[in-house]
Amino acid sequence: MATTSLYIYGNGGHAKVVADIARANGYDNLIFLDDNSDVKFNSNLPKHPIIIAIGNTLIRQKLQNLVLSSGFELITLIHPTAVIGSDVAIGSGSVVMPGAIINTKSTIGNGVIINSGAIIEHECTIGDFAHICPGVAIAGGSLVGERSWIGIGSSVIQNITIKPDITIGAGSVVVKDILEGSLAYGNPCRVVKS
Numbered sequence: 001m002a003t004t005s006l007y008i009y010g011n012g013g014h015a016k017v018v019a020d021i022a023r024a025n026g027y028d029n030l031i032f033l034d035d036n037s038d039v040k041f042n043s044n045l046p047k048h049p050i051i052i053a054i055g056n057t058l059i060r061q062k063l064q065n066l067v068l069s070s071g072f073e074l075i076t077l078i079h080p081t082a083v084i085g086s087d088v089a090i091g092s093g094s095v096v097m098p099g100a101i102i103n104t105k106s107t108i109g110n111g112v113i114i115n116s117g118a119i120i121e122h123e124c125t126i127g128d129f130a131h132i133c134p135g136v137a138i139a140g141g142s143l144v145g146e147r148s149w150i151g152i153g154s155s156v157i158q159n160i161t162i163k164p165d166i167t168i169g170a171g172s173v174v175v176k177d178i179l180e181g182s183l184a185y186g187n188p189c190r191v192v193k194s
Contacts, residue, residue: 009050015053021078047072088106107124117134128147168185
């Protein structure tokens with residue numbers, strides 16, 4: 001039986017969850033790359049597929065650009081228990097965790113994390129390198145900008161826009177567009193840091 005190898009760039013808790021998803025997708029030789037591990041990333045490594053398993057949005061974007069420019073194939077991983085609706089587009093380097101639901105006609109960008117139990121309803125757009133934390137519910141027609149972070153257990157009502165590079169704190173209830181600032185939280189969610 002042939003061995004199916006995969007590089008996992010990262011070595012923390014998130015990387016361990018990504019490794020479980022990789023195994024569930026048939027990868028049986030996982031090679032962890034990280035500045036803190038024995039194996040370092042460089043363009044001379046054998047060209048196995050790779051996934052970036054780092055939660056920080058800016059670092060994930062930087063590393064994804066590095067591995068692509070070095071000629072590696074960046075894969076997308078979807079846990080078998082995730083539910084993916086019809087006409088859903090998921091970009092390269094994205095990870096969809098156990099129990100997540102992405103409903104019809106939604107678009108998930110490159111390098112996105114859709115974490116455990118998150119719900120992305122119909123016709124949503126999640127920008128590149130965004131992080132949707134566990135238990136987040138985003139109602140239909142909403143847009144989450146690039147590199148934005150939606151904290152654990154937050155809810156976003158329908159047709160909301162969250163601009164790029166905004167962090168929504170845990171448990172927030174987003175009932176109006178978040179178009180400025182860098183940090184917003186609460187019920188209702190409001191910008192607290194510009």
